[in-house]
Structures are given as structure tokens and as C-alpha cells.
Amino acid sequence: MNTTTTRNDSLLVRQLDRALTAQRPTAIAFVRRLRRQAPNATPEELLIVAERWYRRTAMSTGGGVGAASVIPGVGTAAGVAIASVEVLGFLELTALYALVVAEIHDDGTNDPERARTLVMAIMLGDHGKKLIQDFVLRRGAGGLIGTAFWGELVTQALPEIFVGELGRRVRDVFVRRYASKQIGGVVGKVLPFGVGAAIGALGNRTLANEVIRTAAGAFGPAPHDFGGEVSNAALARADAEADDQAISRALARAEKEQQQLLRKQHKREQKAIKGGRRRHRRDG
Numbered sequence: 001m002n003t004t005t006t007r008n009d010s011l012l013v014r015q016l017d018r019a020l021t022a023q024r025p026t027a028i029a030f031v032r033r034l035r036r037q038a039p040n041a042t043p044e045e046l047l048i049v050a051e052r053w054y055r056r057t058a059m060s061t062g063g064g065v066g067a068a069s070v071i072p073g074v075g076t077a078a079g080v081a082i083a084s085v086e087v088l089g090f091l092e093l094t095a096l097y098a099l100v101v102a103e104i105h106d107d108g109t110n111d112p113e114r115a116r117t118l119v120m121a122i123m124l125g126d127h128g129k130k131l132i133q134d135f136v137l138r139r140g141a142g143g144l145i146g147t148a149f150w151g152e153l154v155t156q157a158l159p160e161i162f163v164g165e166l167g168r169r170v171r172d173v174f175v176r177r178y179a180s181k182q183i184g185g186v187v188g189k190v191l192p193f194g195v196g197a198a199i200g201a202l203g204n205r206t207l208a209n210e211v212i213r214t215a216a217g218a219f220g221p222a223p224h225d226f227g228g229e230v231s232n233a234a235l236a237r238a239d240a241e242a243d244d245q246a247i248s249r250a251l252a253r254a255e256k257e258q259q260q261l262l263r264k265q266h267k268r269e270q271k272a273i274k275g276g277r278r279r280h281r282r283d284g
Contacts, residue, residue, distance in 0.1 A: 044222035106227035151218030
């Protein structure tokens with residue numbers, strides 16, 4: 001069963017799919033860069049480095065959007081547009097972090113359906129974990145739960161025949177839950193007098209901590225050694241410059257997509273405002 005997104009899918013899900021298109025190579029390059037920066041670090045220590053990077057980046061993103069509320073000329077409508085783009089930026093950041101954790105555990109996947117399901121389940125927290133475990137039990141594959149952590153179930157152990165159905169179930173819950181969780185955050189980010197900056201940063205810190213906790217539970221304790229595409233042998237073969245270029249391209253692509261989305265959303269809002277003014281004049 002295919003869970004490829006269509007035009008009817010949520011913007012969040014479509015943006016996640018776009019982010020995941022090239023995220024695994026970026027995640028691999030990112031882990032290898034971290035290994036080069038700390039050549040003696042164990043997988044456990046590298047996970048801590050990744051956690052700190054993710055939390056710090058998430059907070060700086062949220063605070064920056066909140067600070068936009070005090071810039072002259074940025075009204076509430078424009079602020080909401082900026083905050084909406086930031087939500088999608090947080091989604092992309094979280095997708096990269098989840099895949100980085102998977103690579104450090106040697107549980108990475110090239111399957112976009114498995115990758116998307118993993119990211120959405122991690123963002124759902126304990127509910128995502130329960131959703132996956134209940135699904136596996138109902139499909140008569142409960143024996144897998146005792147042999148693999150649920151993150152590995154999603155990326156590797158779950159039989160292919162079940163992947164599509166699980167993906168659809170997680171996607172439906174994700175769209176309902178995550179969109180509603182972000183509503184209050186978007187409002188907080190556009191409060192005046194700088195209050196929005198504090199709420200934006202703290203809100204993203206809370207979400208980031210929840211993601212970190214869930215990701216840790218998804219894959220269990222850190223492995224003793226690095227494996228797969230981030231193993232010692234793979235690191236020795238890899239081109240450091242090529243890895244850095246892959247990361248730079250991913251960052252540039254994400255920034256370009258967010259700017260395009262911001263422009264589109266701004267145009268829609270301007271069109272809606274003009275339409276409201278015309279109706280007001282007509283009714284008046």
C-alpha cells in the first residue's frame with residue numbers, strides 16, 4: 001500500500017515529504033561531520049552533541065520568529081505568516097534530527113514511507129509509540145516488540161506489507177494532533193512588545209525536549225560502536241568536503257523553500273484582505 005502524498009494532503013505532511021526527499025544523505029553527512037569534529041566520541045556522546053544542537057537550533061528559530069513581532073511594519077497577519085513558515089522549519093529540523101539519531105543507532109532507512117512514519121511518530125511523543133505498538137499487536141506481529149525498539153520496528157523490522165497502512169494511521173493522527181498543538185504557539189509568537197520572542201523560544205524548547213525524550217525511547221541505549229554509513233570504515237572512505245557541501249545544499253534548499261512559502265502565504269493573505277475591503281465597501 002502506498003502512502004505517497006497527494007494535493008489533498010496536509011501542508012505539514014507535504015512539506016515533510018519534501019524535507020525527507022534528501023534528508024537521509026544530509027543526516028549521514030551531518031553525523032560524519034560530528035564524528036570528524038570529535039573523533040574520539042562514542043555513539044552515546046555523539047547523541048548528546050546532537051541533542052544539544054537540536055535544542056539550541058529549535059530555540060533560536062522560535063525566538064527569532066517571536067522577535068519579528070516588534071519589527072515596525074510587521075502586523076499580526078504578517079506575523080502569523082512568518083510563524084507558520086517557522087512551524088514548517090521546525091518540522092524540517094525535527095525530521096533531520098530524527099534521522100540523525102537513527103543513523104547513530106545504525107537504524108537508518110532509504111524508504112521514504114518508513115522515514116516519514118518515524119518522524120511523525122516521534123513528534124507525536126508517547127502517543128506515537130503507543131500507536132505503533134498497538135498496530136503491531138493487532139497485526140499479529142507482537143513478537144517483534146520484544147526483539148526491537150519501536151523506532152527500529154518502523155525503519156527496519158516491520159514487514160513491508162504493513163508499512164503503508166501504519167503510515168496512513170500515523171499520518172492521520174499527526175495532522176490532527178500536531179496542527180492543534182501549534183495553534184497556541186503561533187499566537188504566542190506574534191504577541192507585541194517582545195513577549196512573543198520569549199514564548200517562541202520557550203515553546204520550541206518544550207517541543208524539542210519532548211522530541212529528544214521520545215527519540216531516545218524509540219531506539220533505546222546507544223550502541224557500543226558506529227555502524228552502517230557512519231562506521232569507521234565508511235568515515236575513512238567518505239569525502240569531508242563532499243559531506244560539507246551536502247549539508248550546505250540542504251540548508252540552502254530549506255531556506256529557499258521557506259522563503260517561497262512565505263511569499264505565497266503573504267500573497268494569499270493580501271488577496272484575502274483586499275477581498276474583505278471590497279465586501280466592506282459594497283455592504284457599507
